[in-house]
Amino acid sequence: MLDRKLIGTLPSLQDGPVTIGGWVETLRDQKRIQFIIIRDESGSVQVTYPRPAEEDALADVVSSLTGGTFVEITGNLKHDERVKLNGVEILLSDLKVVSRSLPDSPIAEDTSIDKRLDWRFLDLRRPELNLMMRVQTTIEKTWREVWLEHDFMEIHSPKLMGSPSESHAELFKLEYFETHAYLAQSPQFYKQMAMMAGLGKVFEIGPVFRADPSFTSRHATEFISVDMEMSWIDSHEDVMQFQEMLLVRAIQAVKDAHGEEIQKLYGIDIQVPAVPFPRIPLAEAHEIVESRGYKVPRADGDLDPEGERQIAAYVNEKFGHEFVFLTDYPKNIRPFYHMRHEDNPSLTKSYDLIWKGTEITTGAQREHRIEVLEKQVLDKGLELEGLGFYLDFFRYGAPTHGGFGMGLTRVVMLLLDLPNIREASFLFRGPNRLQP
Structure with missing residues (x-):
């Protein structure tokens, strides 16, 4: 195997022979000297080749390079503080063209997001998007570490379902042999099933x-959902506290691993939130938003996006915090399986988590008592027969339990202050995008 060094490791290596592989980012082909900037998945480096006075085959190869061509470079690593790019350069001794690129790239720095998404594999070569993917990896790694430290099990629930998990309105229906199936909107029913199966605490990161x-x-239309469910809870407060820990640990890990690079490429100083996050009942949130001069237009009582931004602005001004839990949602805007308050059955033991003015999570304590659950199904105008397989979970003993679902891409988008979820996705899927 080729003894290739990642460019990002070069500053820590001693001067001497080295081999790298990467894409040609820029070429300065001068009369007396040639400079190539080579980029791989870890960074960029300057490669220098003094052009001999006479004809030279290697200089001709360098002159023929097009942007995006993938090359293998062999040369001598040299530390030099005068080199602006990380203080190192490679003095070229040999160059092999592995795969030549077409001369004209279909995208540029000012290309629209839609066209960049058409050429996403080229777009992702940008340093900031490479960093974004590494940030996402750090977040997921940290969450898994936290869950495993607390004895959670990872599950992989099916994405083909014989009946809806949530609302018929948002279902993708497809042919399935002699019948029909639905693409899963959520692993909700299955992660609750895991509680009745005795798994205790579970998590899933999946589409x-x-x-x-x-x-x-x-x-x-397709995104990565981060889900967890835990047994033996006293209230939704237990779920909220665990989610606080997950987010604080992940943001701290991102700051530790990538903070300087994020500052350089995004101009953001990552802020690790203090705990506990502020908590505001939804009814009180409406009063606060209205006091700021905005009347939420939604008839069902939920906050609209502007309402979320207003309550987030209030929390930032009053508490200096980017997060806020909105709690105690009315039963009419929550699913039938959310537990209701004993002293006020019109409210649920549920929450939304707002970060920087955008909702990233819905969580709750679930109703585990079959007789109560059946009443709540009927109260929602649903049929017991259509939910038979789900209700069976609760007929053979069910622990108290609760959990949440969170959008991974929204977390990445908000952490890096990206303008939209398309920028934060590896490959975005929306109503008018199925490729690449």
Whole structure:
């Protein structure tokens, strides 16, 4: 195997022979000297070749390089403080063209997001997007570490379902042999099933699908949902506290691993939030938003996007905090399986988590008592027969439990202050995008 060194490791290596591989980023082909900037997945480096006075085959190869060509470079690593790019350069001794690129790239720095998404594999070569993917990896790694430290099990629930998990309105229906199936909107029913199976505490990071024709900065038809469910809780407060820990640990890990690079490429100083996050009942949130001069237009009582931004602005001004839990949602805007308050059955033991003015999570304590659950199904105008397989979970003993679902891409988008979810996705899927 080729003893290739990642460019990002070069500053820590001693001067001497080295081999790298990467894409030609820029070429300065001068009369007396040639400079090539080579980029790989870890960074960029300057490669220098003094052009001999006579004809030279290697100089001709360098002159023929096009941007994006993938090359293998062999030369001598040299530390030099005068080199602006990380204080190192490679003095070229040999160059092999592995794969030549077409001369004209279909995208540029000022290309629109839609066209950049058409050529996403080229777009992702940008240093800031490479960093974005590494940030996402750090977040997921840290969450898994936290869950495993607390004895959670990882599950992989099916994405083909014989019946809806949530709302018929957002379902993708497809042919399935002699019948029909649905793409899963959520692992909700299955992660609750895991509680009744005795798994205790579970998590899943996986795709979900929503047939929602929304063209907003934060919606997608396929996205990665981060789900967890835990048994033996006293209330939704237990779930909220665990989610606080997950987010604080992940943001701290990102700051530790990538903070300087994020500052350099995004101009952001990552702020690790203090705990506990502020908590505001939804009814009180409406009063606060109205006091700021905005009347939420939604008839069902939920906050709209502007309402979320207003309550987030209030929390930032009053508490200096980017996060806020909105709690105690009315039963009419929550699913039938959310537990209701004993002293006020019109309210649920549920929450939304707002970060920088955008909702990233819905969580709750679930109703585990079959007789109560059946009443709540009927109260929602649903049929018991259609939910038979789900209700069976609760007929053989069910612990108290609760959990949440969170959008991974929204977390990345908000952490890096990206303008929309399309920028934060590896490959975005929306109502008008199925390729690449």
